[in-house]
Amino acid sequence: MEGIYHDADLKDSPVSEKKTVVDSPDIAQTSDFSNLPINLQLDSEEKIRLYSQMVRIRRFEERSLRAYQQGHIGGFLHLYIGQEAVAVGSVSVMSEDDHVITAYRDHGHALAVGMDMDECMAELFGKRTGCSKGKGGSMHFFAPDKNFWGGHGIVGGQTPLGLGIAYALKHRKKKGACMCFMGDGATNQGPFYESLNLASLWGLPVVYIIENNGYSMGTAESRHSAGEPLARRGEAFDINWSVHQGHDLYEVRDAINNALVLAKESSSPSVLEIVTYRYRGHSVADPDQTYRSKEEIEEYKQNKDPINLFRDKLISEGVLSDEKANLLDQAAKDEAEASAEFAIASPFPEVSELMDDVYWETDNPDQKVSSGEMFFESSR
Amino acid sequence: MPEITYREALNQALSEEISRDPNVVLMGEEVAQFKGSYKVSEGLLEKFGPDKIIDTPISEAAFSGLAVGAAMMGMRPVVEFMFWSFCYVAFDQIFNNAASIRYMSGGLINVPIVFRGPANGGTNVGATHSHTPENFAANTPGLKVICPSTPADAKGMMKAAIRDNDPVCVMENTILYNLKGEVPEEEDFIIPLGKARTVCQGNDLSIIAHGRSVMVALQVAETLQEKHGVSVEVLDLRSIRPLDLDAILDTVRKTNRVLLVEENKPFCGVDSQIAYLIQEHAFDHLDAPVKRVSAIDVPQAYSKALENFQIPNHDRVLAKAMELL
Numbered sequence: 001m002e003g004i005y006h007d008a009d010l011k012d013s014p015v016s017e018k019k020t021v022v023d024s025p026d027i028a029q030t031s032d033f034s035n036l037p038i039n040l041q042l043d044s045e046e047k048i049r050l051y052s053q054m055v056r057i058r059r060f061e062e063r064s065l066r067a068y069q070q071g072h073i074g075g076f077l078h079l080y081i082g083q084e085a086v087a088v089g090s091v092s093v094m095s096e097d098d099h100v101i102t103a104y105r106d107h108g109h110a111l112a113v114g115m116d117m118d119e120c121m122a123e124l125f126g127k128r129t130g131c132s133k134g135k136g137g138s139m140h141f142f143a144p145d146k147n148f149w150g151g152h153g154i155v156g157g158q159t160p161l162g163l164g165i166a167y168a169l170k171h172r173k174k175k176g177a178c179m180c181f182m183g184d185g186a187t188n189q190g191p192f193y194e195s196l197n198l199a200s201l202w203g204l205p206v207v208y209i210i211e212n213n214g215y216s217m218g219t220a221e222s223r224h225s226a227g228e229p230l231a232r233r234g235e236a237f238d239i240n241w242s243v244h245q246g247h248d249l250y251e252v253r254d255a256i257n258n259a260l261v262l263a264k265e266s267s268s269p270s271v272l273e274i275v276t277y278r279y280r281g282h283s284v285a286d287p288d289q290t291y292r293s294k295e296e297i298e299e300y301k302q303n304k305d306p307i308n309l310f311r312d313k314l315i316s317e318g319v320l321s322d323e324k325a326n327l328l329d330q331a332a333k334d335e336a337e338a339s340a341e342f343a344i345a346s347p348f349p350e351v352s353e354l355m356d357d358v359y360w361e362t363d364n365p366d367q368k369v370s371s372g373e374m375f376f377e378s379s380r
Numbered sequence: 381m382p383e384i385t386y387r388e389a390l391n392q393a394l395s396e397e398i399s400r401d402p403n404v405v406l407m408g409e410e411v412a413q414f415k416g417s418y419k420v421s422e423g424l425l426e427k428f429g430p431d432k433i434i435d436t437p438i439s440e441a442a443f444s445g446l447a448v449g450a451a452m453m454g455m456r457p458v459v460e461f462m463f464w465s466f467c468y469v470a471f472d473q474i475f476n477n478a479a480s481i482r483y484m485s486g487g488l489i490n491v492p493i494v495f496r497g498p499a500n501g502g503t504n505v506g507a508t509h510s511h512t513p514e515n516f517a518a519n520t521p522g523l524k525v526i527c528p529s530t531p532a533d534a535k536g537m538m539k540a541a542i543r544d545n546d547p548v549c550v551m552e553n554t555i556l557y558n559l560k561g562e563v564p565e566e567e568d569f570i571i572p573l574g575k576a577r578t579v580c581q582g583n584d585l586s587i588i589a590h591g592r593s594v595m596v597a598l599q600v601a602e603t604l605q606e607k608h609g610v611s612v613e614v615l616d617l618r619s620i621r622p623l624d625l626d627a628i629l630d631t632v633r634k635t636n637r638v639l640l641v642e643e644n645k646p647f648c649g650v651d652s653q654i655a656y657l658i659q660e661h662a663f664d665h666l667d668a669p670v671k672r673v674s675a676i677d678v679p680q681a682y683s684k685a686l687e688n689f690q691i692p693n694h695d696r697v698l699a700k701a702m703e704l705l
């Protein structure tokens with residue numbers, strides 16, 4: 001099966017030197033995706049909403065970084081800054097029967113599916129008002145009511161889960177598909193290949209989306225992966241694969257939409273590689289000084305920033321003005337600030353809540369069917 | 381009451397629950413066309429078709445994780461491991477995902493899944509195929525773990541496990557699959573998890589065991605009665621987590637001497653925890669230190685001559701019991 005390789009901008013991409021360009025007869029040699037049907041459908045209001053989603057994610061994360069530096073947030077904080085168009089573009093083409101699951105770099109996806117900043121910020125702060133009541137943290141956001149199934153901390157561990165979501169949809173004859181996001185580094189985990197085999201063998205409506213930001217922590221793609229592009233690995237399983245640029249929201253929408261349509265119409269999986277970039281260290285604990293240059297980061301920010309590019313596009317389309325963009329930006333900053341205030345003001349969970357949420361059964365004592373000790377504290 | 385084998389009891393449990401609830405499916409290697417490596421699922425493919433009885437490739441991580449994902453969506457998959465030993469290649473999916481997702485989501489997501497298969501030694505298959513990970517599972521909050529030792533328990537507890545809204549690890553035993561026993565026929569024959577069973581009453585010594593060790597305990601109880609006039613009470617834990625602590629303490633308070641028997645390896649095995657609980661809650665009732673017989677603490681040996689000694693056998697258990705009397 002032939003992959004589609006959108007390599008119009010490949011030369012400038014930070015990972016470009018290492019990539020082998022794969023010839024493909026059906027390369028779409030276009031760098032303007034705005035005229036594709038999926039994007040022509042968008043009215044001005046929707047375009048502005050997509051822009052604002054990206055800005056909100058960025059401002060939320062910048063605020064969370066400050067909160068981390070102020071000591072409000074502990075542990076890991078993996079920022080998505082630079083990759084916003086991937087989550088926002090993908091989620092924007094979801095239907096209500098489609099589902100999302102991702103790895104630990106999950107704030108962008110969470111906000112994109114409609115989780116609110118307050119519950120997300122509070123979760124980072126470990127507060128009871130957090131989306132997981134302070135029990136999940138940055139890497140483990142969930143919102144099943146929004147078809148968002150996490151937030152998974154083990155690299156590649158979510159790839160079989162996404163398969164299972166797709167399996168359940170198919171088994172129940174639902175029309176949806178599951179988008180399973182993962183990093184470039186995660187493609188080297190065994191369960192991913194087991195999952196690809198099953199996805200293809202059983203014809204499951206799952207779309208694996210490799211957000212290739214060029215690095216697995218401090219290990220560049222050229223040092224962690226043989227055989228590029230990564231998405232081509234789907235070919236061994238007869239799975240449709242393609243590579244796209246993640247700085248262009250319109251391109252992301254088109255790519256994901258095509259894969260979702262394929263998943264839903266013919267119950268076929270896909271592997272999409274979306275080339276993107278993260279501006280910050282792997283997590284905020286990463287000083288980001290050993291494995292890439294400041295110039296490389298600057299280059300991307302200058303030329304490929306997904307928010308700036310989309311703003312320019314919308315301005316040139318006459319949909320957005322600088323003024324309006326500034327207002328949206330200020331609104332996102334205010335919202336992020338308010339979420340930090342909300343988080344600060346929120347209570348921590350009580351120690352008495354530590355043992356809640358482990359078992360359904362102990363949380364529902366009126367419906368308890370088993371007996372005996374479930375926990376082994378010296379409580380009696 | 382009809383007498384059926386442990387294998388047939390499991391088969392009935394699966395069949396009844398698959399009929400009862402459209403969310404229940406059975407998946408694993410060789411469960412459908414091959415009828416199960418141990419024929420536990422014999423006849424189920426014919427009865428329910430390939431949408432319910434699902435052959436998987438040898439991809440424990442993927443099909444375990446797939447089942448967890450499906451359970452998050454409200455299905456109730458039963459995952460068969462050909463041996464529980466093979467769960468180690470799917471460790472992340474069971475011990476991270478199935479066990480922790482409810483907690484990490486603040487209770488938003490349930491994972492009603494059953495992982496099942498044999499977990500025992502004694503069949504000369506060497507170290508890689510003879511693991512008994514009930515202690516790993518019990519050490520993992522979020523998981524429940526049971527070790528049925530009779531056909532009736534196999535059926536009643538398997539049905540309870542499938543209806544349970546939390547992940548349950550069911551550890552069976554290849555040597556028990558042919559064991560026959562009386563099993564009730566009613567559709568709603570359920571044995572609730574967390575209830576131990578007093579297998580025989582006695583006054584002088586309690587032997588607490590789970591899995592096939594219960595049978596060894598019974599043989600030793602008979603020998604002790606016949607040869608030494610010692611009256612032994614045997615308690616089958618049946619469920620490791622939840623654990624019937626009351627039943628444990630009751631028998632300890634009755635006989636004041638306890639021997640713990642299990643196929644687990646000793647270090648941090650299930651019985652280390654049981655011994656701890658006994659000393660914590662019934663210290664004053666003990667007339668002797670708690671003693672244990674576990675599998676000898678080396679990787680499982682292949683040779684019959686070695687393995688028959690390695691897992692708790694009649695003579696080793698008897699010798700340890702004598703130390704207590």
Ligand SMILES: Cc1ncc(C[n+]2csc(CCOP(=O)(O)OP(=O)(O)O)c2C)c(N)n1
Nearest residue numbers: 105153154155183184185186213215216217
């Ligand atoms: C099984 C496992 N091994 C190692 C880690 C530590 N770790 C966390 S993220 C990461 C790099 C993953 O990179 P990638 O998949 O490219 O995702 P990105 O961070 O770029 O979004 C590593 C090694 C982990 N969480 N899980």
Ligand SMILES: [Mg+2]
Nearest residue numbers: 183184215216
């Ligand atoms: Mg990466």
